[in-house]
Amino acid sequence: MRIGPEPLEQLVTRIFEAAGCPPGEAACVARHLVSANLCGHDSHGVIRVAQYVSGLKDGTIHVGQQITTTFESETVAVIDGHMGFGQSIGEQAMVLLAKKARRSGLGLIALGNTYHVGRGGDWAEQLAEEGLISIHFVSTTGRGLLAVPFGGTDRRLSLCVIAACVPVEGRPPILLDCATTVTAEGKLRVAKNKGVAVPPGQIVDKQGNPTIDPNDFYDGGAVLTMGAHKGFGLNVIADLLAGVLSGMGCTKPGVDTLVNTMTSIAIDPGPMTDREAYVAEVKRFSDWVRGSPPRDPGGEVQMPGDFEHRTRAERRRGGIPTDDETWRQIVETGVLLGLPRGDFDEVSSGRVG
Numbered sequence: 144m145r146i147g148p149e150p151l152e153q154l155v156t157r158i159f160e161a162a163g164c165p166p167g168e169a170a171c172v173a174r175h176l177v178s179a180n181l182c183g184h185d186s187h188g189v190i191r192v193a194q195y196v197s198g199l200k201d202g203t204i205h206v207g208q209q210i211t212t213t214f215e216s217e218t219v220a221v222i223d224g225h226m227g228f229g230q231s232i233g234e235q236a237m238v239l240l241a242k243k244a245r246r247s248g249l250g251l252i253a254l255g256n257t258y259h260v261g262r263g264g265d266w267a268e269q270l271a272e273e274g275l276i277s278i279h280f281v282s283t284t285g286r287g288l289l290a291v292p293f294g295g296t297d298r299r300l301s302l303c304v305i306a307a308c309v310p311v312e313g314r315p316p317i318l319l320d321c322a323t324t325v326t327a328e329g330k331l332r333v334a335k336n337k338g339v340a341v342p343p344g345q346i347v348d349k350q351g352n353p354t355i356d357p358n359d360f361y362d363g364g365a366v367l368t369m370g371a372h373k374g375f376g377l378n379v380i381a382d383l384l385a386g387v388l389s390g391m392g393c394t395k396p397g398v399d400t401l402v403n404t405m406t407s408i409a410i411d412p413g414p415m416t417d418r419e420a421y422v423a424e425v426k427r428f429s430d431w432v433r434g435s436p437p438r439d440p441g442g443e444v445q446m447p448g449d450f451e452h453r454t455r456a457e458r459r460r461g462g463i464p465t466d467d468e469t470w471r472q473i474v475e476t477g478v479l480l481g482l483p484r485g486d487f488d489e490v491s492s493g494r495v496g
Contacts, residue, residue, distance in 0.1 A: 186329025224257030
């Protein structure tokens with residue numbers, strides 16, 4: 144089933160309003176979730192609705208939070224998110240970071256005590272819209288024991304993320320947004336909801352044996368780091384940069400609450416480069432890389448971010464694919480909050496629009 148992004152976003156906004164969020168915050172969270180679906184990262188999209196509402200009900204997520212700084216200088220800020228929605232807290236943090244980068248040419252924020260920050264690429268793209276280059280390291284201090292160290296057999300690592308973005312004038316930005324593991328947990332959840340296997344080489348069961356059944360992961364298995372020892376090294380660095388600098392600490396056992404940390408660095412290339420030369424060189428290099436003869440007939444070379452940009456355009460036209468189990472969870476969550484079931488039927492029957 145494919146659902147139009149606008150009615151889906153409106154419906155998800157109403158769900159979060161019914162769950163107790165202020166209208167602006169509900170719209171912010173819904174916008175980010177649907178945006179993740181639009182660009183092809185379904186693991187960070189509306190599949191998270193039931194999880195987030197559950198977090199509101201049990202008091203894990205605090206509504207209407209505003210960031211505060213525990214340390215601040217001209218270029219640096221350490222930010223407390225007060226366990227607010229990562230989407231709302233993240234937007235506020237990026238506004239502060241952009242101001243520092245604009246003023247000094249370089250800015251750094253370390254964000255902690257925040258619920259799930261969603262798709263890392265959101266924050267890189269937000270800064271790119273202001274002409275800023277950025278890099279982001281995301282980790283989980285709480286419920287983060289999901290990945291196995293290279294050469295190990297049990298869960299010791301978070302599914303740390305690294306995102307980076309270089310704006311390109313007149314074109315979509317060059318965007319890297321990837322987990323340091325072979326896959327994100329949300330993608331395993333998508334596979335589980337669909338009842339399909341995952342590709343070999345992504346997960347192990349609780350005995351450390353290779354498996355393709357996503358249920359084995361949720362039964363105590365673990366995700367592998369990408370690129371063997373190289374991804375393992377990136378994972379450790381991301382965890383250290385996000386966890387230690389935020390003051391929240393790195394991944395540790397014995398914690399059940401999902402708490403994200405994120406360290407973000409923003410660079411204003413304007414003061415350090417000739418603008419025209421900078422723009423021309425970014426475009427020249429991009430075109431040079433894309434110009435490589437494709438290995439497969441009819442194929443092409445894509446720069447980082449091309450997939451998200453093209454998927455976003457395609458899904459705006461053709462709707463967001465939504466599996467039956469994810470839709471069932473969304474409907475069940477909304478109905479329990481008092482929304483009429485007929486409203487969900489109307490959105491699903493309209494499919495795209």
